[in-house]
Amino acid sequence: MQKSDRHQIILEEVQLHNRVLLTDLANILTVSMDTVRRDIKELDELSKLRKVHGGAISNGFNTYSDRSKEIFEQDSKVKIARKGVSLLQNGDVVMISGGSTNLELAKLIPRKMDLTFFTPSLPMAVELLNNMSNHHEVYLIGGKLSKESQLVTGGVSINSLTDITVDICFLGTGYLDYEKGITETDWEIAQMKKAMINSSKRLIALTISKKLNTVNRYKICEINTLTDLVTELDPDAEILKPYKSNGVNLV
Template identity: 40%
Template sequence: MLKKERQAYILHQVNLHNKVLSATLCQDINVSEDTIRRDLQELAEEGKLIKVHGGALSHSFNEVHFSTNGVYSQSQKKKIAQKAISLIHNGMFILTSGGTTIIEMARSLPHGLKATFISGSIPVILEYMNHPNIEVILIGDRISKNSKITVGPEAIAKIRQMKADICFLGINSIDLEHGVTDNDWEVVQLKKAMIESSQRVVCMTIAEKVNTFQPIQVCEIGKIHTLITELPADNTLLQPYQQAGIQVL
């Protein structure tokens, strides 16, 4: 793979997953760690990504205040957000993860909605705070500077004390064999606790992430109740998930 093609692949993965690991890129592209390190450094110097220890972040993922421009696949994420909102009713207790798709949902909540939203994501909490009628609970603990979300044993313990009506997860990857997967160990532990503490688990993702997987499992496919993408529910890509007993929206 030529350098230009290699760097284009890296940028696409960063935009798609918000965060990439150097080790994963080495394996995917079949090049040395030094090559990936140089590529990431060059791309960072060009302002195309943020180089961090062990990998890289997208610029949108690193912001606390997300702009309405420059978010990868934003129009698709808006469609997903509208579908997710159809599942929300007055009086619900709702757990949510972080991510740009969840932010789109937070921005689109009906003004008349009266419900309680619980999250450890700083950007998501800021969006919830703009809503006139919902109650907002921040899950506290140490903040991950990379993901802008509270992580650690105290956050997990607080989540386990709850029993949410529904949990909305922005996810990195999903396939039938591996279930829901991610590349951030601390965020995975938080999502595991959210799943355990919720009566219904809803995964939100652009279709490009369907049938992909990351190194760390969040949950098996059987733990998911609903999968939301921007595609029509009867799309052939999603039929195997329906056959596995998952509601597809």
């Protein structure tokens, strides 16, 4: 495979999943880890992505200060966010993680609705604060903050969630599969998301359809744990039928 082709595939994977591991890229490209490291280094030097320990993240991953950055599949994510907003009810207590689609949701939150938000994501907390009104309250869950994901993880944050019960959880997701469930690349993030689910009455995933039928290392939950799956597609789309068969409401 030519280097230009490898670079294109790497960029597509990073844009789609926000964070990818070197080992996964080596398997996808069927090349050595050293080759992937060189490719990542070159793409980082070209400012196409950001090189991090063990992998790479997209330039727009959990960024909130620079709104000029291009967002992958932004039109689809805005469409999904609008659908997600329609699921909110006045008075809801909402748990919400980070991720570009959830950040689009935060920008569209109706200012007149009385809503309370809990989030372990620093970018999400800032986005909610930027858009909040006198009708909103925002709580940032405390704990160890991951430099790469800007998400709080660890025992302190997980324990604090045992004292919270929310109406809705908007869970940022990188990998969804109707057989393997929702999975994650990072063990600590997976544990944090499990705790978020356990604190929630209703679990909603907002995701572009390109993430469907993808799997990674660490399982968060079975797919039928999801209450609602929100994509840019019509709910009757063929690719969504297995999810409906597993009891997931399609929006």
